[in-house]
Amino acid sequence: MPEQDFRCGTIAIVGRPNVGKSTLLNHILGVKLSITSRKAQTTRYRMLGIHTTDDTQYLFVDTPGFQTRHINALNRTLNKTVQQVLAEVDVVLFVVEATQFGDADRKVLALLPKNRPVVLVINKADKLDDKSKLLPFIQEIAKEFEFTEVVPVSAKRLLALDELLSATRKHLPEQPAIYGEDELTDRNERFLAAEILREKVFRLLGEEVPYAIAVEIEKFEEVGALRRIFAAIIVDKENQKPILIGKGGEKLKRISTEARQDMEKLFDGKVYLETWVKVRSGWADDEHALKSLGF
Numbered sequence: 001m002p003e004q005d006f007r008c009g010t011i012a013i014v015g016r017p018n019v020g021k022s023t024l025l026n027h028i029l030g031v032k033l034s035i036t037s038r039k040a041q042t043t044r045y046r047m048l049g050i051h052t053t054d055d056t057q058y059l060f061v062d063t064p065g066f067q068t069r070h071i072n073a074l075n076r077t078l079n080k081t082v083q084q085v086l087a088e089v090d091v092v093l094f095v096v097e098a099t100q101f102g103d104a105d106r107k108v109l110a111l112l113p114k115n116r117p118v119v120l121v122i123n124k125a126d127k128l129d130d131k132s133k134l135l136p137f138i139q140e141i142a143k144e145f146e147f148t149e150v151v152p153v154s155a156k157r158l159l160a161l162d163e164l165l166s167a168t169r170k171h172l173p174e175q176p177a178i179y180g181e182d183e184l185t186d187r188n189e190r191f192l193a194a195e196i197l198r199e200k201v202f203r204l205l206g207e208e209v210p211y212a213i214a215v216e217i218e219k220f221e222e223v224g225a226l227r228r229i230f231a232a233i234i235v236d237k238e239n240q241k242p243i244l245i246g247k248g249g250e251k252l253k254r255i256s257t258e259a260r261q262d263m264e265k266l267f268d269g270k271v272y273l274e275t276w277v278k279v280r281s282g283w284a285d286d287e288h289a290l291k292s293l294g295f
């Protein structure tokens with residue numbers, strides 16, 4: 001492959017919560033790095049996933065779901081992050097769910113850059129009972145924005161992901177790969193440990209816990225092949241603490257055990273994990289506190 005034919009560039013995946021952005025990224029990467037959950041807004045950080053083929057290196061920047069329900073400092077920060085990411089990337093993938101297009105999607109659409117190629121990705125195509133609904137649906141959305149391409153996919157069933165990658169590739173600059181072939185993410189293990197723990201809290205507490213939780217890794221040590229991780233789960237209000245801890249500490253224990261098992265798989269080594277819950281009142285409303293947590 002002559003060097004000038006190689007392409008490498010950045011891609012942002014945007015869309016309202018729950019359209020399947022994380023699932024899409026995970027299945028393209030083939031590794032569970034980004035965090036998925038039924039609960040909206042679990043992806044809060046920018047995450048770079050890297051997919052390298054013979055002729056292309058795709059650098060994926062996963063962005064937080066655009067929040068429309070609650071307005072506070074956390075959500076203002078999230079929305080700012082989306083626009084900053086979009087201003088920087090080579091191509092934007094705007095993900096919607098097959099035949100569902102509403103105000104939440106429109107709010108994200110309003111953030112899309114006019115000077116960047118935007119691919120409309122229609123996810124969950126597997127859920128379409130009647131395929132003839134697809135074309136009018138595409139036409140309806142295309143009235144509101146000039147997309148460079150439209151690709152229907154199913155992130156979950158791995159349908160048409162190759163088509164999506166070729167549509168994306170066209171818009172990446174010709175340049176050699178920036179990262180080594182084996183690199184999956186530029187995020188370090190400390191960050192990934194925090195993401196895994198946060199995902200477990202969302203999964204195991206379901207609707208009981210509000211979206212305002214964060215994880216702080218207070219210590220991350222490597223002793224030979226063992227990783228020793230000390231993590232605080234930060235909640236907004238005192239009365240959320242017992243929900244997280246559970247009767248006799250059983251909830252927190254389960255969260256920690258499952259998080260530890262996932263970390264051991266991802267890091268391919270033994271993990272000792274200690275977790276506790278801290279209350280930091282109003283953290284989701286305080287821009288300074290957000291900065292200290294890495295937002």
Ligand SMILES: Nc1nc2c(ncn2[C@@H]2O[C@H](COP(=O)(O)OP(=O)(O)OP(=O)(O)O)[C@@H](O)[C@H]2O)c(=O)[nH]1
Nearest residue numbers: 018019020021022023037040041065124154155156
């Ligand atoms: N049927 C079907 N379900 C899907 C597909 N892709 C994702 N889902 C489901 O949709 C839900 C949300 O998926 P996520 O990948 O977490 O969505 P997201 O857009 O990253 O959500 P946020 O992180 O909240 O912004 C999960 O239950 C997925 O299993 C698909 O192609 N088909």
